[in-house]
Amino acid sequence: MAMSASAELSKAVKQQYMELPQGDKVQVMYVWIDGTGEGLRCKTRTLDSEPKSIEELPEWNFDGSSTYQSEGSNSDMYLIPSAMFRDPFRKDPNKLVLCEVLKYNHKPAETNLRLTCKKVMDLVENQVPWFGMEQEYTILGTDGHPFGWPNNGFPGPQGPYYCGVGSDKAYGRDIVEAHYRACLYAGVMICGTNAEVMPAQWEFQVGPCEGINMGDHLWVARFILHRVCEDFGVVASFDPKPIPGNWNGAGCHTNFSTKEMREEGGLKAIEESIERLGKRHSYHIRAYDPKGGLDNARRLTGHHETSNIHEFSAGVANRGASIRIPRTVGQEKKGYFEDRRPSANCDPYAVTEALIRTCLLSEEGDEPVDY
Amino acid sequence: MATSESASLSKTVKQHYMDLSQGDKVQAMYIWIDGTGEGLRCKTRTLDSEPKNIDDLPEWNFDGSSTYQSEGSNSDMYLIPAAMFRDPFRKDPNKLVLCEVLKYNRKPTETNLRLMCKKIMEMVENQVPWFGMEQEYTILGTDGHPFGWPSNGFPGPQGPYYCGVGADKAYGRDIVEAHYRACLYAGVMICGTNAEVMPAQWEFQVGPCEGINMGDHLWAARFILHRVCEDFGVVASFDPKPIPGNWNGAGCHTNFSTKEMREDGGLRGIEDSIEKLGRRHCYHIRAYDPKGGLDNARRLTGHHETSNIHEFSAGVANRGASIRIPRSVGQDKKGYFEDRRPSANCDPYAVTEALIRTCLLSEEGEEPKEYSK
Numbered sequence: 001m002a003m004s005a006s007a008e009l010s011k012a013v014k015q016q017y018m019e020l021p022q023g024d025k026v027q028v029m030y031v032w033i034d035g036t037g038e039g040l041r042c043k044t045r046t047l048d049s050e051p052k053s054i055e056e057l058p059e060w061n062f063d064g065s066s067t068y069q070s071e072g073s074n075s076d077m078y079l080i081p082s083a084m085f086r087d088p089f090r091k092d093p094n095k096l097v098l099c100e101v102l103k104y105n106h107k108p109a110e111t112n113l114r115l116t117c118k119k120v121m122d123l124v125e126n127q128v129p130w131f132g133m134e135q136e137y138t139i140l141g142t143d144g145h146p147f148g149w150p151n152n153g154f155p156g157p158q159g160p161y162y163c164g165v166g167s168d169k170a171y172g173r174d175i176v177e178a179h180y181r182a183c184l185y186a187g188v189m190i191c192g193t194n195a196e197v198m199p200a201q202w203e204f205q206v207g208p209c210e211g212i213n214m215g216d217h218l219w220v221a222r223f224i225l226h227r228v229c230e231d232f233g234v235v236a237s238f239d240p241k242p243i244p245g246n247w248n249g250a251g252c253h254t255n256f257s258t259k260e261m262r263e264e265g266g267l268k269a270i271e272e273s274i275e276r277l278g279k280r281h282s283y284h285i286r287a288y289d290p291k292g293g294l295d296n297a298r299r300l301t302g303h304h305e306t307s308n309i310h311e312f313s314a315g316v317a318n319r320g321a322s323i324r325i326p327r328t329v330g331q332e333k334k335g336y337f338e339d340r341r342p343s344a345n346c347d348p349y350a351v352t353e354a355l356i357r358t359c360l361l362s363e364e365g366d367e368p369v370d371y
Numbered sequence: 372m373a374t375s376e377s378a379s380l381s382k383t384v385k386q387h388y389m390d391l392s393q394g395d396k397v398q399a400m401y402i403w404i405d406g407t408g409e410g411l412r413c414k415t416r417t418l419d420s421e422p423k424n425i426d427d428l429p430e431w432n433f434d435g436s437s438t439y440q441s442e443g444s445n446s447d448m449y450l451i452p453a454a455m456f457r458d459p460f461r462k463d464p465n466k467l468v469l470c471e472v473l474k475y476n477r478k479p480t481e482t483n484l485r486l487m488c489k490k491i492m493e494m495v496e497n498q499v500p501w502f503g504m505e506q507e508y509t510i511l512g513t514d515g516h517p518f519g520w521p522s523n524g525f526p527g528p529q530g531p532y533y534c535g536v537g538a539d540k541a542y543g544r545d546i547v548e549a550h551y552r553a554c555l556y557a558g559v560m561i562c563g564t565n566a567e568v569m570p571a572q573w574e575f576q577v578g579p580c581e582g583i584n585m586g587d588h589l590w591a592a593r594f595i596l597h598r599v600c601e602d603f604g605v606v607a608s609f610d611p612k613p614i615p616g617n618w619n620g621a622g623c624h625t626n627f628s629t630k631e632m633r634e635d636g637g638l639r640g641i642e643d644s645i646e647k648l649g650r651r652h653c654y655h656i657r658a659y660d661p662k663g664g665l666d667n668a669r670r671l672t673g674h675h676e677t678s679n680i681h682e683f684s685a686g687v688a689n690r691g692a693s694i695r696i697p698r699s700v701g702q703d704k705k706g707y708f709e710d711r712r713p714s715a716n717c718d719p720y721a722v723t724e725a726l727i728r729t730c731l732l733s734e735e736g737e738e739p740k741e742y743s744k
Binding site: 027040042066068223 | 386519530533535536539541548552555561562565568603605690
């Protein structure tokens with residue numbers, strides 16, 4: 001376990017600089033997903049006044065050959081502002097702007113999954129789809145070892161850590177607390193946090209978000225987490241199985257409902273959706289991590305509160321199933337259901353789009369329909 | 372990697388003193404370029420009231436034999452205030468003043484390239500030349516090793532660091548954030564920042580600046596960076612190839628346009644300029660680093676998104692060329708172009724002057740033309 005050199009730089013000195021007034025100038029940090037489909041990149045520009053809405057933000061471009069996205073001889077790629085948030089690092093009036101990436105010919109980059117997601121969400125707007133995603137992650141030192149773990153070894157076995165308190169149970173709570181506040185300030189719909197089963201593993205939940213907002217808010221929450229960890233000198237990992245063996249993996253359980261499911265008798269629509277999902281397991285597994293299922297294969301073993309990657313199952317209050325119906329929902333006969341399959345490093349645009357296609361657009365088979 | 376002793380001094384103690392009021396007295400820090408053409412020097416004087424513009428600032432002098440600029444027997448040199456900024460370290464009403472240096476006989480020193488640059492800029496004022504310069508630099512510890520790199524080794528290869536986020540990707544962001552705010556406060560036209568391809572390497576952009584302002588604002592931004600790094604106990608290096616081998620160098624890509632190029636059909640003016648530049652490659656290479664091309668020879672290899680120092684090339688969206696025309700400019704048929712050859716330690720006065728001489732004054736050959744005034 002090791003913290004970065006940057007963490008040793010004087011924060012008092014930095015604070016003095018950050019308190020300098022900036023006149024009318026505004027710093028806008030453009031954030032985008034790189035060629036890996038998991039990594040985030042960012043750069044900043046100065047604007048002459050505070051943008052009040054996304055329309056006021058100019059398009060920009062960047063060198064895609066340095067982000068695994070294009071060749072050096074034809075490397076310009078476009079950044080299209082998509083969602084704007086307050087900047088919790090530089091504070092008001094400065095902004096964070098999540099962007100879509102287009103190639104030189106204005107077609108979406110391979111890892112720009114937002115474009116299609118938005119089109120699909122627009123098709124089912126009247127069904128008012130809500131999502132809530134439970135993002136698990138592990139805090140690592142810059143040496144890649146989980147934060148707080150003994151240098152060349154392991155902590156005691158899992159059991160006392162989940163929702164734990166005390167320095168022998170909770171490793172790195174400062175990061176969680178800082179991240180929560182930063183998200184609230186930014187306007188991200190963060191709705192909760194808890195310590196997870198493996199020590200140095202944590203979870204935050206984002207939602208309920210309607211439609212395309214789920215992907216936007218989760219990606220921004222991830223960016224804020226990386227920046228907060230950077231400030232503390234540690235690293236946030238979304239790897240779905242950071243430590244092999246008898247240690248929990250990290251997922252991104254996705255809760256889903258429509259207006260119909262939330263109303264009286266909605267359980268019927270929930271069960272219909274689950275039936276459709278049961279007939280399309282492979283398609284969803286491919287959509288639920290950035291490597292078409294290879295990452296999740298290390299995590300979905302059937303142990304450690306996961307379902308087996310090769311089998312689809314559903315059940316009330318069953319954490320070993322692919323789909324879990326919360327007990328309260330089973331009792332009230334309305335509400336939502338939880339898809340436990342997505343990996344911690346999934347692309348939320350891909351996950352939410354897949355759920356809409358299968359459950360609301362009644363698609364079948366291994367390929368998405370072209371509308 | 373090591374931070375300086377000064378960084379360990381109590382900043383709280385310092386803050387107490389900096390909070391003391393100063394009455395009507397004003398501190399003006401005079402800044403100048405020394406005999407190396409790369410180094411900056413500074414000293415401060417007290418004034419009795421806040422200077423409102425550059426004309427309120429008196430001429431001064433200094434000992435040039437201590438800055439590689441003169442002999443001890445005849446060492447007085449003159450400091451002529453040229454551009455004034457707010458002081459982000461001492462804050463209002465104190466000032467930073469960038470100065471030109473004159474020798475004892477009132478002639479410009481060897482490294483005072485501003486005087487000639489200003490004359491050239493005045494000749495083409497009506498063409499409204501705009502510049503934007505992308506200053507790359509590397510943060511080093513006081514031991515000369517890049518900041519955040521393992522003590523006796525190297526980080527993982529380049530790929531994840533460009534515009535990266537996270538403690539394993541971005542080394543030293545505090546410096547960048549502090550520098551950005553300090554420049555905004557000072558009135559320097561800083562228009563952006565990003566993490567660069569090599570870890571501990573960063574870039575900031577200054578512009579768009581018209582004429583002589585480009586050099587003034589970039590030198591002031593560099594001074595502010597050195598002072599910010601000093602406060603944090605690290606060092607900013609503008610060396611064009613700080614680490615040999617498969618690690619990116621540091622440049623100062625220079626974007627340029629005239630009123631004509633920015634208007635409809637301006638692409639024609641851009642292409643004309645590029646053609647002229649193509650015929651004068653050696654002259655520009657000599658102007659683009661403080662050692663007549665020797666520094667850039669370590670950087671312009673044709674790899675790591677550079678062009679080869681011996682060849683001139685140009686292309687749309689091509690980062691391996693000497694001149695890159697941004698794709699949007701190729702599409703809109705107007706805008707600006709980017710000269711990717713200048714080294715990170717170039718003198719912006721020399722760079723901007725060379726561009727004007729070749730592109731707007733249509734000079735040719737190895738030597739600059741002398742214009743009688």
